[in-house]
Amino acid sequence: MLRYLPFLLILALWIYAFIDCLNTPENQVRGLPKIAWVFIILLFGEVLIGPVAWLVAGRPRREHAGGGAPWPGGARGPAQKWVAPDDNPEFLRSLKDENKxxxxxxxxxxxxxxxxxxxxxxKENGSSDGEGNNPPAKG
Structure with missing residues (x-):
């Protein structure tokens, strides 16, 4: 079983890099166009050059504590602290509006x-007084 471990690790890294590259927005990819990174990962996946190159040189940089994550389009918004929904005044206001x-x-x-x-x-009172349009019952 241990002899398959290196192969499985290489395969896992290759799949991770490939999916990460596909899910990364085009405007956040560094160095080369996204399609070029996909080909590099696919062609050089077995020798780890492609996936490692993507993780080191092509992947967008992640901001650490306090920097905030990149927003769509590559623009950065104001650094905001995450707030639970029951502490968020906008969310509570939207609930009240929806309730109204x-x-x-x-x-x-x-x-x-x-x-x-x-x-x-x-209609029921009208039909019981004989004013309805129903014909009299034959009996």
């Missing part, structure tokens, strides 16, 4: 239901 919309929709549905029930009661 739901309450308004529920009131509209209830009013529509009351209106339909009244119409049904009027």
């Amino acid at each position: 919309k739901d309450e308004a929709l529920l009131k509209d549905w209830e009013a529509d239901l009351r209106r339909r029930e009244e119409e049904l009661r009027r």
Whole structure:
């Protein structure tokens, strides 16, 4: 089993580098165009040159603590600390707004239901008094 371990490690590194290269946005790739990196990883994967070259020279640099991760398009936004949803005032405000919309929709549905029930009661009362369009029953 140990004799297969180097092969499996090389294969794992090759697959990781290939998928990482494919998932990296084109504007964040360093050195060469993305398609060139894909070919380098595929052609030189068995000897570890391609995947190692991608990880060292082609992969976008990750920012460490306090720097913030790159935003889409390569632009960097303001450094923001992650906030839990129940501590985020914007999220709580959006929940309140959504709740108000739901309450308004529920009131509209209830009013529509009351209106339909009244119409049904009027029709039932009208047909039981003989005013309905139903022909008299033969008996």
